[in-house]
Amino acid sequence: MNQAAAIKPALPDSLSLVALTVAGLLCLPLAYVTYMALTADAAIWSRLWTTRIPELLFNTTALALGVAAGTLLLGVSLAWLVARRDFPGQPLWEWALVLPLTIPSYVLAYIYSHLLGASGPIESAWQILAGPDSHLPSPHSYAGAALVMTLNTFPFVYLLARAAFLNLNVSYEEVARACGVSRAGTLFRVTLPLMRPAIVAGLSLVVLYVVSDFGAVSLLRYQTLTYAVYQQITGRYDPTAASILSLLLVIVALIFLITERWFRQQSRFFQTTGRYRARARRQCSPLGALFASVYTIGVFAASFGVPALLLVQWSVSAVSSGAVDARFFGFVWNSAFLSGLAATCAVLIGLPLAYLASRRPSRLNLLCLQAAYAGYVLPGPVGALALLVIFSHLAPFWYGTAAVLVIAYVVHFLPAGLQSMEPALQQVTPNLEEASRSLGFGTAATLRRVTLPLVRSGFIAAWVLMFLQSMKELPATLLLRPVGFDTLAVRVWLEASEEYYQLAAPSALLIVIMTIPAILLLISKDWRAA
Amino acid sequence: MNQYRFHYFGLAALFIVLATGTMPDAAEPDRLVVYSGRAERLIKPLLDSFQAKTGIHVDLLSSGTTEVVNRLQAEGSRTPADVLITNDAGSLERARELRLLSPSATPNSVAAIPAQFRAADNSWIGLSGRFWIVVYNTTLVKPADLRSLLDLAEPRWKDKIAIPNAGSEYLQAGVSVIKAVYGDDRTKQFLEGIKANAGTQVYGKSSQIVEAVAKGQAALGIVNHYYVYRHLATQPGAPIAVLMPDQHEGGMGAIINVAGIGIVARTTRTDAARRLVDYLTSEEGQKQFADLNKEYPLHSRVAADSSLPPYKTTRVAPVPLTRLGELREPAMMLIEQAGLR
Numbered sequence: 001m002n003q004a005a006a007i008k009p010a011l012p013d014s015l016s017l018v019a020l021t022v023a024g025l026l027c028l029p030l031a032y033v034t035y036m037a038l039t040a041d042a043a044i045w046s047r048l049w050t051t052r053i054p055e056l057l058f059n060t061t062a063l064a065l066g067v068a069a070g071t072l073l074l075g076v077s078l079a080w081l082v083a084r085r086d087f088p089g090q091p092l093w094e095w096a097l098v099l100p101l102t103i104p105s106y107v108l109a110y111i112y113s114h115l116l117g118a119s120g121p122i123e124s125a126w127q128i129l130a131g132p133d134s135h136l137p138s139p140h141s142y143a144g145a146a147l148v149m150t151l152n153t154f155p156f157v158y159l160l161a162r163a164a165f166l167n168l169n170v171s172y173e174e175v176a177r178a179c180g181v182s183r184a185g186t187l188f189r190v191t192l193p194l195m196r197p198a199i200v201a202g203l204s205l206v207v208l209y210v211v212s213d214f215g216a217v218s219l220l221r222y223q224t225l226t227y228a229v230y231q232q233i234t235g236r237y238d239p240t241a242a243s244i245l246s247l248l249l250v251i252v253a254l255i256f257l258i259t260e261r262w263f264r265q266q267s268r269f270f271q272t273t274g275r276y277r278a279r280a281r282r283q284c285s286p287l288g289a290l291f292a293s294v295y296t297i298g299v300f301a302a303s304f305g306v307p308a309l310l311l312v313q314w315s316v317s318a319v320s321s322g323a324v325d326a327r328f329f330g331f332v333w334n335s336a337f338l339s340g341l342a343a344t345c346a347v348l349i350g351l352p353l354a355y356l357a358s359r360r361p362s363r364l365n366l367l368c369l370q371a372a373y374a375g376y377v378l379p380g381p382v383g384a385l386a387l388l389v390i391f392s393h394l395a396p397f398w399y400g401t402a403a404v405l406v407i408a409y410v411v412h413f414l415p416a417g418l419q420s421m422e423p424a425l426q427q428v429t430p431n432l433e434e435a436s437r438s439l440g441f442g443t444a445a446t447l448r449r450v451t452l453p454l455v456r457s458g459f460i461a462a463w464v465l466m467f468l469q470s471m472k473e474l475p476a477t478l479l480l481r482p483v484g485f486d487t488l489a490v491r492v493w494l495e496a497s498e499e500y501y502q503l504a505a506p507s508a509l510l511i512v513i514m515t516i517p518a519i520l521l522l523i524s525k526d527w528r529a530a
Numbered sequence: 531m532n533q534y535r536f537h538y539f540g541l542a543a544l545f546i547v548l549a550t551g552t553m554p555d556a557a558e559p560d561r562l563v564v565y566s567g568r569a570e571r572l573i574k575p576l577l578d579s580f581q582a583k584t585g586i587h588v589d590l591l592s593s594g595t596t597e598v599v600n601r602l603q604a605e606g607s608r609t610p611a612d613v614l615i616t617n618d619a620g621s622l623e624r625a626r627e628l629r630l631l632s633p634s635a636t637p638n639s640v641a642a643i644p645a646q647f648r649a650a651d652n653s654w655i656g657l658s659g660r661f662w663i664v665v666y667n668t669t670l671v672k673p674a675d676l677r678s679l680l681d682l683a684e685p686r687w688k689d690k691i692a693i694p695n696a697g698s699e700y701l702q703a704g705v706s707v708i709k710a711v712y713g714d715d716r717t718k719q720f721l722e723g724i725k726a727n728a729g730t731q732v733y734g735k736s737s738q739i740v741e742a743v744a745k746g747q748a749a750l751g752i753v754n755h756y757y758v759y760r761h762l763a764t765q766p767g768a769p770i771a772v773l774m775p776d777q778h779e780g781g782m783g784a785i786i787n788v789a790g791i792g793i794v795a796r797t798t799r800t801d802a803a804r805r806l807v808d809y810l811t812s813e814e815g816q817k818q819f820a821d822l823n824k825e826y827p828l829h830s831r832v833a834a835d836s837s838l839p840p841y842k843t844t845r846v847a848p849v850p851l852t853r854l855g856e857l858r859e860p861a862m863m864l865i866e867q868a869g870l871r
Contacts, residue, residue, distance in 0.1 A: 397608055
């Protein structure tokens with residue numbers, strides 16, 4: 001490396017300057033929300049403490065815990081089934097169980113408010129059995145929100161647990177069995193404890209997702225911090241209370257993000273590099289196979305099959321009644337344009353950050369990269385609030401334009417993109433760049449002709465990921481959309497929140513369809529933030 | 531590094547193009563940018579027919595009422611908006627106090643709309659009236675069970691009522707009127723009572739409240755009257771009806787509010803904006819509010835839908851609409867102190 005440093009003159013300062021500026025701008029929203037909350041009148045703090053905060057913290061935590069328990073149960077059991085047991089359709093279910101990730105939470109929420117709602121199909125069926133006066137509990141409740149979020153997020157745990165089951169060195173289990181531990185004992189005393197880091201990492205992701213979700217809780221009217229922030233922004237003239245709730249939300253999100261990071265580092269301890277054999281799948285007994293199939297099909301149907309069929313059915317009737325007109329294609333274009341632009345900007349912005357951090361890992365450059373991860377703990381409404389206030393004070397000229405919305409997307413989704421861009425850059429050995437330099441190419445030419453072609457696939461994955469997330473994004477889009485710039489996600493939410501389920505279906509279905517191939521493509525690369 | 535510098539300059543240039551490109555062009559006279567706080571399906575048909583009639587293209591931003599006023603304020607002199615339409619006189623008054631609206635009512639609209647439905651300086655003009663009424667499920671409740679809006683706070687309605695959330699401008703305006711008539715203590719009692727009685731049945735949209743009452747999830751709800759009639763228009767058999775509250779001798783009277791329109795102070799397209807004001811306050815425009823939306827037209831020569839309780843015989847709460855602006859902040863404080871969602 002010393003030699004390399006001798007050959008390579010210091011990179012032009014302009015790149016560092018760009019990185020520093022970008023990192024500063026990316027941190028600005030978080031800093032501004034914190035500042036607003038901390039300088040708020042103490043009276044507002046105390047009023048919120050006595051009226052709203054205990055309820056909101058309790059609701060948010062309760063939902064997070066409930067969903068964590070649910071996804072733990074579903075994710076681990078399904079991962080165990082497909083990784084360790086052979087039953088009909090196993091290879092199909094192995095990837096099909098990822099599909100629930102393609103349905104945005106607000107779409108699943110509105111489908112379940114129809115299915116489980118008063119006089120919905122399930123209650124009607126129930127009333128045939130139990131008499132016309134019996135009612136099912138409303139989906140607009142804790143139970144409804146927990147159910148929808150569990151069905152929506154269990155693939156996070158499933159994917160990590162499945163990978164852990166597959167990567168686990170079979171020797172540990174064989175030793176346990178040889179020492180006379182029963183099969184169940186081995187599972188609970190050896191296998192699952194070894195998988196703990198992977199499972200906890202999955203759960204932390206689920207919790208982070210639940211805590212920052214706006215779409216599902218708003219449609220199911222379950223009061224969480226994120227929803228309350230949105231309501232404060234849209235229902236009050238003064239954003240101070242919203243900023244206080246935002247700060248609390250950021251702290252809650254930060255706690256779970258740190259937990260996830262910590263356990264992800266811990267998870268390295270069992271990924272042994274030595275030789276190991278994967279465990280072979282055991283053939284199920286006929287009864288076992290039946291149980292496994294019913295269970296898997298049931299979860300798949302509830303989380304993807306039935307919702308997708310309903311969307312298709314509603315879309316067909318919406319199309320035949322003429323709801324898909326020129327205006328609809330306008331929304332499609334707006335979605336594609338905004339998301340494409342955001343993804344492109346994010347890749348261009350992420351490039352100097354990731355490049356400098358991997359090629360010149362000075363403290364400053366690493367700090368710049370870390371700063372870019374600030375968006376992770378800025379749930380949609382919080383980021384939108386910060387940008388609304390910042391732009392109205394500092395740059396009113398841009399306020400209300402698409403540029404602000406694109407910035408919101410970039411701040412929020414760049415972390416997910418960087419997770420794909422960083423490893424891609426790190427995998428390119430500096431030797432290649434040094435060779436190029438020694439053969440007479442300048443820094444710029446080397447970057448363009450050697451580095452960029454090598455990292456292309458990682459960057460494309462990052463682009464696709466950020467494109468999809470921007471397309472599904474709801475709260476920031478609702479708050480920041482320019483005049484006449486509704487997106488598919490906004491249309492779904494607007495129609496669904498007035499219970500026009502059929503009108504919402506074509507937009508929702510289009511989002512799901514566009515997401516499917518990309519999710520399948522990305523699973524192998526980086527599914528974390530999908 | 532020249533190439534890379536170029537990329538970033540390119541990016542910056544793209545952003546500026548985007549920033550200016552998505553702002554409707556001020557130079558085009560045949561366009562109007564309308565910020566609307568009304569549900570899109572309640573206002574778009576009227577704007578469409580205005581567009582068809584005049585050839586003036588209307589760009590509509592539909593959002594929450596408070597949200598569009600916030601936005602107008604934040605955008606200040608850079609706002610692309612020419613016209614503000616909201617569903618609540620209180621927020622129009624607030625926009626007037628913030629000097630966001632120009633006092634430039636047209637002679638036609640002033641002639642058409644009675645003075646009690648306009649701002650004192652004509653900064654905003656009322657377009658349609660609505661009562662904040664009780665919708666009840668006819669299989670669960672008899673109209674004689676309830677006389678006043680304040681009765682909804684009684685413990686006998688525990689878990690039986692559906693209410694709007696704290697961000698609802700109708701709720702804020704309604705509470706303003708109750709506060710002005712009965713004072714803080716009674717208002718607080720009312721809010722705490724409906725909060726306890728509603729439980730989790732707190733809704734973001736009036737249409738959801740009507741839906742919940744129609745399905746029997748709630749026995750009663752508080753909404754603007756037209757949501758009930760719109761629901762009945764699509765589902766004539768729904769077991770719901772309107773109860774006009776506080777009509778008894780000595781009662782407060784029903785709470786009225788208006789949707790209204792104001793011309794944004796900074797607009798350069800005053801002519802087109804005034805034509806829109808004229809159109810919406812004309813007999814033709816007012817008829818659409820009456821027929822499509824089942825609201826009360828404010829034009830003296832346009833009749834309300836015959837299924838509505840006649841305006842003339844309705845006892846109306848004695849709080850002028852122009853006071854809703856100054857009452858808003860204290861009313862919001864009461865709502866927040868009661869801990870409504």
